[in-house]
Amino acid sequence: MxxxxxxxxxxxxxxxxxALISLGYTMVYGxxxxxxxxxxxxxxxxxWVSFTVAxxxxxxxxxxxxxxxxxxxxxxxxxxMSTCGIIGFLIxxxxxxxxxxxxRLNVLITAIGVSLLLQNFGQLQFGDLGGKTSPVxxxxxxxxxxxxxITLAQPLRLVDQQSYVAVARRPDGSVHTFxxxxxxxxxxxxxxxxSGPYKAGETLGLGDPFIDVAGGETFEVSRVLPLRLPFGSxxxxxxxxxxxxxxxxxxxARGTPAVSELPGNIVLNTPVTIEPNRQYRVDLIxxxxxxxxxxxxxxxGDFPTGDLMVVPxxxxxxxxxxxxxxxxxxxxxxxxxxxxxxxSAVLLLIALDIxxxxxxxxxxxxxxxxxxETASLMGIPVDRVISFTFxxxxxxxxxxxxLNALKYPGLNIPAHEGWVLLGLKAFVAAVVGGIGxxxxxxxxxFLIAMIEAFGSFYINPALADVYVFSILIIVLLxxxxxxxxxxxxxxx
Amino acid sequence: MDAAAPSLSPxxxxxxxxxxxxxxxxxGFGLAMQFWVGPAAGPFPTTVMMQVGIxxxxxxxxxxxxxxxxxxxxxxxGFMAVGGYVAATCTFYGGMIQWESPGRYGGFLGxxxxxxxxxxxxxxGFAAGLGYVVGLPSLRLRGDYLAIVTLGFGEIVRVLLQRTxxxxxxxxxxxxxxxxxxxxxxxxxxGFKELPTYTxxxxxxxxxxxxxxxxxxxxxxxxxxxxxxxREDEIAARAMGIDIAxxxxxxxxxxxxxxxVAGGLYGHSGVNMAPGDAGFQRSFEFVIMVVxxxxxxxxxxxxxxxxxxxxxxxxxxxxxxxxxxxYALGAVVLGYxxxxxxxxxxxxxxxxxxxxxxxxxxxxxxxxKIGVWMKADLSQYRMVLYSLLLILVMIFxxxxxxxVHEVWDFFRSREATPPPKLEAGGMTx
Numbered sequence: 048m049x050x051x052x053x054x055x056x057x058x059x060x061x062x063x064x065x066a067l068i069s070l071g072y073t074m075v076y077g078x079x080x081x082x083x084x085x086x087x088x089x090x091x092x093x094x095w096v097s098f099t100v101a102x103x104x105x106x107x108x109x110x111x112x113x114x115x116x117x118x119x120x121x122x123x124x125x126x127x128m129s130t131c132g133i134i135g136f137l138i139x140x141x142x143x144x145x146x147x148x149x150x151r152l153n154v155l156i157t158a159i160g161v162s163l164l165l166q167n168f169g170q171l172q173f174g175d176l177g178g179k180t181s182p183v184x185x186x187x188x189x190x191x192x193x194x195x196x197i198t199l200a201q202p203l204r205l206v207d208q209q210s211y212v213a214v215a216r217r218p219d220g221s222v223h224t225f226x227x228x229x230x231x232x233x234x235x236x237x238x239x240x241x242s243g244p245y246k247a248g249e250t251l252g253l254g255d256p257f258i259d260v261a262g263g264e265t266f267e268v269s270r271v272l273p274l275r276l277p278f279g280s281x282x283x284x285x286x287x288x289x290x291x292x293x294x295x296x297x298x299x300a301r302g303t304p305a306v307s308e309l310p311g312n313i314v315l316n317t318p319v320t321i322e323p324n325r326q327y328r329v330d331l332i333x334x335x336x337x338x339x340x341x342x343x344x345x346x347x348g349d350f351p352t353g354d355l356m357v358v359p360x361x362x363x364x365x366x367x368x369x370x371x372x373x374x375x376x377x378x379x380x381x382x383x384x385x386x387x388x389x390x391s392a393v394l395l396l397i398a399l400d401i402x403x404x405x406x407x408x409x410x411x412x413x414x415x416x417x418x419x420e421t422a423s424l425m426g427i428p429v430d431r432v433i434s435f436t437f438x439x440x441x442x443x444x445x446x447x448x449x450l451n452a453l454k455y456p457g458l459n460i461p462a463h464e465g466w467v468l469l470g471l472k473a474f475v476a477a478v479v480g481g482i483g484x485x486x487x488x489x490x491x492x493f494l495i496a497m498i499e500a501f502g503s504f505y506i507n508p509a510l511a512d513v514y515v516f517s518i519l520i521i522v523l524l525x526x527x528x529x530x531x532x533x534x535x536x537x538x539x
Numbered sequence: 540m541d542a543a544a545p546s547l548s549p550x551x552x553x554x555x556x557x558x559x560x561x562x563x564x565x566x567g568f569g570l571a572m573q574f575w576v577g578p579a580a581g582p583f584p585t586t587v588m589m590q591v592g593i594x595x596x597x598x599x600x601x602x603x604x605x606x607x608x609x610x611x612x613x614x615x616x617g618f619m620a621v622g623g624y625v626a627a628t629c630t631f632y633g634g635m636i637q638w639e640s641p642g643r644y645g646g647f648l649g650x651x652x653x654x655x656x657x658x659x660x661x662x663x664g665f666a667a668g669l670g671y672v673v674g675l676p677s678l679r680l681r682g683d684y685l686a687i688v689t690l691g692f693g694e695i696v697r698v699l700l701q702r703t704x705x706x707x708x709x710x711x712x713x714x715x716x717x718x719x720x721x722x723x724x725x726x727x728x729x730g731f732k733e734l735p736t737y738t739x740x741x742x743x744x745x746x747x748x749x750x751x752x753x754x755x756x757x758x759x760x761x762x763x764x765x766x767x768x769x770r771e772d773e774i775a776a777r778a779m780g781i782d783i784a785x786x787x788x789x790x791x792x793x794x795x796x797x798x799x800v801a802g803g804l805y806g807h808s809g810v811n812m813a814p815g816d817a818g819f820q821r822s823f824e825f826v827i828m829v830v831x832x833x834x835x836x837x838x839x840x841x842x843x844x845x846x847x848x849x850x851x852x853x854x855x856x857x858x859x860x861x862x863x864x865x866y867a868l869g870a871v872v873l874g875y876x877x878x879x880x881x882x883x884x885x886x887x888x889x890x891x892x893x894x895x896x897x898x899x900x901x902x903x904x905x906x907x908k909i910g911v912w913m914k915a916d917l918s919q920y921r922m923v924l925y926s927l928l929l930i931l932v933m934i935f936x937x938x939x940x941x942x943v944h945e946v947w948d949f950f951r952s953r954e955a956t957p958p959p960k961l962e963a964g965g966m967t968x
Contacts, residue, residue: 082683145934151682152611153937156830159613160929163823167922462922464818468694474687512698516691523680523688 049378050504058500059493060385060454063392066492067447068473070399070485071440077416077483078436079143081151084158087470088165089135089441091461093127093448095169098285098458100126105286106209106270120288120387120453128445135441139434169461182267188215196250197266203251204244210271211238213253215264223264238268285456289387293380299327300373310362312355319356319373323347326376329358334368343373388450395446396489399439403485412436416483468512472499475519481532490530561756565748573647573741585740586809591848592743593805596750598828598844599837600797603754605826606835606943607763608790609770610677613822614689615798617696620817621669622662622799623806624700627731628723629658630807634735635710643735655737659746659803663796670795674788690819700814701728708733730813731806738808746804750797754837757793766790767835767943827925830939831932839941846899847925853903854917860907867904870897885950892949895940 068090075083101123105115142161146154186200197213205211212235215223222234237254245251251268300317313329321327327343345357356373403409411432414422423429451469452458459465472495480491495515503511522529577585601615633654635641644651669692676688703725707717718724725731757763765786768776777783806812815821824847832843853860870893877890906924910917932939941949 082687142930142934146937149933149937152609153933155611155683155686156826157930157933159823159826160926160933163922163926164930167926171919171923462820464694464697464815464820467819471687471690471694478684478687509702510698513695516695519691520676520688523684524676527679527684 052379054500054504055497056379056381056385058496060388060496061500062493062496063389064447064451064454064492065473065476065496066489067392067395067443067450068470069477069480069488069492070396071444072474072477073480073482073485073488074412074436074440076477077485078412078419078433079154081154082158082474083437083440084155085138085161085165086440086444087467087473088162088169088461089131089138090444090448090451090470090473091466092134092165092169093131093445094285094452094458095448095461096130096445097123097127097449097452098283101286101288101452105288106206109206109270115286115288115290123288124391124446124449127449128442131445131448132438132442135437135444136434138441139437143437144430144433166462166467182269183211184268185265188264188266196252197268198250199245199247201247202245203268205238205240205242206270209242211268212236212271213238213251213266213268215266218263282460283458285452285458287456289383289453292383293377294383294386295377295379295381297375297377298372299375301371303370311357311359313358313361313366313371315350315354315356315373316352318352319350321345321347321350322375325378328374328376329356329361330372330374331361331365332370332372333365339365384453388454391446391450395443399443399485402439408432408435472512472515475515477529478519479522479529481529484529484531484533487529487531494530561752562749565745565752568748569741569743569745572744573739577740587849587852589738589740589743589808591845592740592747593801593808594825594828594848595747595841595844596743596797596801596804597825598832598840599747599750599754600794600801601825602829602832602835602837602840603757603766603797604790604794605829606833606840607758607766607770608787609766609834610787610790611682611686612673612689612791612794613686613819613826614673614691614693614696615794615825616819616821617689617693617817618666618670618795618798619802619805619821620696620700620812620814621802622659622666623802623812623816624725624731625662625665625799626655626658626803627734627806627812628725629661630655630735630737631731631733632713633658635713639710641708641733641735643737647739647741651735652737652739652742655735655803655807656742659800662803663799666799666802667792667796670791670793671788673795674791677787677791678784690822693817693819693822697814697817700725700817703727706732726813728814730811730815732811734806734812736807736809738804743804743808746797746800751837751841753793753797758835758837762786762789770835824925827929830929833939833941833943835943836939836941836945838946839939839944842946843940850903850924851918851921853907854910854921857907857910857917860917861904861911862907863900864904864908867897867900870894871901873897888949 068087071086071089072083075081075086101119104110104119104122110116110119138161142157143154146157184199184201184203186198188197214235215225217223224232224234226232233255239252239254299319300315302316321343327345329341329343331339331341333339341358341360343356343358350356401409403412411422411427412435414425414427415429415432415436419429422432473492476491476495477488478491479494480487480489482488495518498514498518499511502514506514572588576588580588597615597619601612604610604612604615630651631641634644634651637654638644638651644654673689673692677685680688702722704719704722704727705717705724706726706729707713707724712718757766765776765781768779768781769783769786773783802816805816828843828847829840831847832839832841874890874893874895874897878887878894879890881887881890906917906920
């Protein structure tokens, strides 16, 4: 039962993503009657823009991993959605509008062309366009005895997954240029040191030694701001903008752990019962504010106050000034990310529903999709409505891209088949629900996600894609209009 | 009483000759490529030419579905992969059983190569069977939907090939528990490795020539006219008594057969055949060739396959590409002069071809110069270039460079077939 609920949760999360993407397919199909193949690439763009903006923001305001403020995610979401909206507008204007009266096959080929263009343009190597922050640490360069190191004059914290460089500044303010051992002229050297806090007086390793300095120079350490183009030529990892934590776990005990003479144990200060077949964890909040999650591997049973609990990796010195929380993991783990995804998806879907069915613009969109020419005779600015539809679809795809990057932070290169498959599944969702029908797209999205999630759990995970495409072929053969689609009569 | 009636069907001898001379010509062409062009060009250009020949087979066969019949298939690489894997199974495991080792056996036209050809033809047969299955949905679907189904087909093939079992490299393992019929030992995600290299210029260009001949014969036959009529208007074709279902499926089967054969040749050309070869990205390459060359034009598609097949190698060598600019400029000037100044139609056509080809070459040369200047790796721009070309061709020349016409159609003088003149006011008695 717990398995079933957990998979249902996965399916609902995935379904929200599929629904957001498939809406873009279905809206464009409803109006222009062609499959916008480039739609899934706009979605990928959304994910990569989220990555770029998030890494840049995290670096620029120096946020430590896992401690992002809540508005960071909102900012990244808005950036992703607006970039995708602009790109969607440009695609429609430059590639599809000249073909408004062309045969559908030509538009389809153009769409494939746009899709290939986005994919391949996205993974060109432009190199790092990065800038730098203002110096985070300065101090005098002491030439001897170790020229490959600099000694900090003030405490400094090197944040994980970020790079730092140092320059040597002469007393007159200019930057010293020196020859590196490989013969190239450099102005800055990379800091090679593990991330973490450094006290004043500690040393940092350098990629190249500062040599031939005249003396009297000071060093300046700055953090490199990652500023890449939105797409990537190699896989990247989305920085976390949400705490990675389940919202429904229960805290069984908390307090200050007593120091045990046996390492690998903590002494409980409240009675606790450990149930079989459940996961337990101790979160140790250390004196310096760091959180250290540790797995409990003790036998099930009752633990009275003062009893020892086996927590490997606990060292007595870690316990000084620390507080602990004993946490029981829930059987169905609801991540904060899942909640964020489903909530944002629902909000976006409601907004879209209001836009399409309750606003004047939405009425115009429906009129254009009903009959292109009649709508223009009724004074509806058809081109503007079509542009708006594209932008709406692209904005939703951008939002989905951000949410996807939250849920699955490992980002593949844009032409990776995983991305294209994801987009295709969203398209399948649109077809299964009845292409051209907004509610059908949402229904199809959830249906496809269910089939994928349950199919891969109960039958064979390797064949998840095969199930989805089989469903597509079956639906197309049995009811080509989809579940909620209305039949179209072929006219001569 | 029948004796006097003139026979409409050609005599048996004439039919035989009609069937055999293309084969002989193709074999002659293949031999010429093998013993004359190949050695003259050197080893590296030879491998490029072999890949170009395989690309021709694939693009020309895809043209039968996408160009002639107007169905839009983007799963062609799936058929290629199926054919390639079937052929590779024949040579790898067949060779292992027969000759103890899966390595190359026999010389030019030796037993090993014949096994490869037989395997490729078998692979073609398998692919054709799948083509029948994939063709069936085309009866109910058109345009975008069919594109998605064929794309899904290619993806399913890719996923299934990834799930195949571990490859066995020693004959003794075949009898043990390591050998499983399902999943077949085809290498899984790592790809089918260490296949013997049997493919050479002869076989590639023999099959390329046969494919082109076959496509041309189909285009000019009643079947081809049925294909073209389906493409132009399905309902009108049905009204003319054409069995749409039969012809659509037939187009898929024929195209899939040649794709399967090409897969067999590809698998034995010294590459590491992997499940990724069935993916849509490979399919798109052939679709681009068909679209650029002109959907329905065999010579146009062949030309596109040659240019696009050789382009990656050119982009890898920007120096040579940039050095070609004087020739390209010369072609442009000459072509412009010929197309404007000369009167004879074939001359102006030749001039136009020179002009267009020269402009493309000049553009590439400038691109190469930029590449040399910026010290950039140009081969990464290949797909960007392709996709831009695809969009621009669709906007400015929607039927591809040659449309449905063959290259030589443009050289025929217009006066030979004057358009029927209609008097104002309609027909006169």
